[in-house]
Amino acid sequence: MESVMIEPGLHVVSLMTARVPRPQARVQIRAALRELVCLRLGISADEVTIRSLPGCAPQLLLNGQVSAQGVSITHAGQFACAAFHSHGAVGIDVMQVQQVPDMDRVALDYLGPEVRAMLAIASSARRADMFAHAWAQREAHLKCLGQALEEFKPLPGNCRVHALTVPDGFAGVVVTLLPGRAAVPAGGYH
Template identity: 40%
Template sequence: MAFRIIWSADGLLAIALAAPPSRVEARARVRQAVREAAAQWRSIDIDTISVQSNPGQAPALQLPDRTVGLSISHDEGLSLAAIHLHGKVGIDVMRVVAIPDWEIVARDYLGLQVTSQLAAMPAAERPLALAQAWTAREASLKCAGLQLAEWSDAIIDCRLQALPVQLPYVATLAY
């Protein structure tokens, strides 16, 4: 499986791979890539690693000696995954595009402060900034084990890391 490591730190690994058009195939490929990446990273047999997922719950990575945090995100043409050996993790990727009703989306899901910041910037810069804010929010929610919902000012205690992906994509890791 052709994946590349896009970020690594103590106990954290983020990978990227090209995603096929079929979401079902993209899901299967990223799960296989996660197993391969974990096997190489931890120097363990791939047959001792599995991806566990249950509807409505975050996936987890089962290593021979423990279960660790796993997060997966897809957008057209790109899949990302993050593994965290020491806790929960969230990852999100989004293609940068102009969204006609950006202000409603931002207000409903990113809050008034982010909406005001987006409104104050030049229109040409807004799609990138919106994608950055969106991926940060989505990754944070995943890290906290929460599903996407309309804005709440509840504090989510996760560190954020912008990930080095090429435009037209933006990605954020939360841990």
Template identity: 40%
Template sequence: MDSTVLCSGDGVLVIGVAAVLPRTEARQRIRAAMRAAAAQWLNLAIDAITLESMPGQPPRLLLAGRAAGLSFSHDEGLSLAAISLHGAVGIDVMRVQEIPDWANLARDYLGPQVAQELAACPAALRPAALAQAWTAREAALKCTGLQLMEWDRAALNCHLQAVETPQNFVAMLATIRGQTRRV
């Protein structure tokens, strides 16, 4: 499988598959790569790793019958999977690109403080800053089991960490604060 381990440590594994594929094929490929990487990481037979997925619910990962946190994210050209042995996890990836309606997007989904910070950011740096803020919010929502929603001031008690990705992508990993120290 053409996957790459992007980070590993303290019970967390993040892998990526870089390929421009139709979304259905990208989903299948990252799921297969996740199972293979988890099997190698934990020295388990691949048959001991089960992925349960039901529409409208977060995917569930069983490692030799033991539940683990699991999250997926896709953007054209890159798919990521994050596994946590310690509980909930969220991952999100986004291509860095100019978004014409960034101000409304930031106000509606990232909150007034982030919208102000982005407005003060030099225009050349804004696409990367927006991608970082967006992936942080989306990863935290996934980690806490919430779907994408407009800004609501709710505190998401997550530890956020940037994940190194190929050029022109930004990715963030979220774990419940205190559950994972550093990957």
């Protein structure tokens, strides 16, 4: 397990989950996130709950009450990451770098015309990496705003984007709201 501070109040924990079934990997990353929250807030584990409900973003509960501090979790292949943001909403996403069938169409439908244009002029050696980074950024941005993945529409520019240092073969991004900004209300989250 590795934990890093991205900026004051924003911390990311990551771990490799090789040879572990997905349900056990989910338990491991949530335990690591809970440990990180305890460490950052100086509280005991029995005061912290990471609530995960189907179709909803994870919520941080402190002493049973929903906290305004944000948490986000992501998995890709054998790698998992979680973020804790003491100043509010956060979104994190990782993606394995791989060839995506019909990448051009998927980019246009979900990442928008600017990303599609960048991918069209990229060398074939860089295309999969660029796609993975763009996808991770889009997913993290949507998670931060509490929105579900849907066909492309521009997102508000009220977020700060940080590329993560991740193992080779992965792309990772964490997104937070700019100070003084609120997430755009939306229904649900994937």
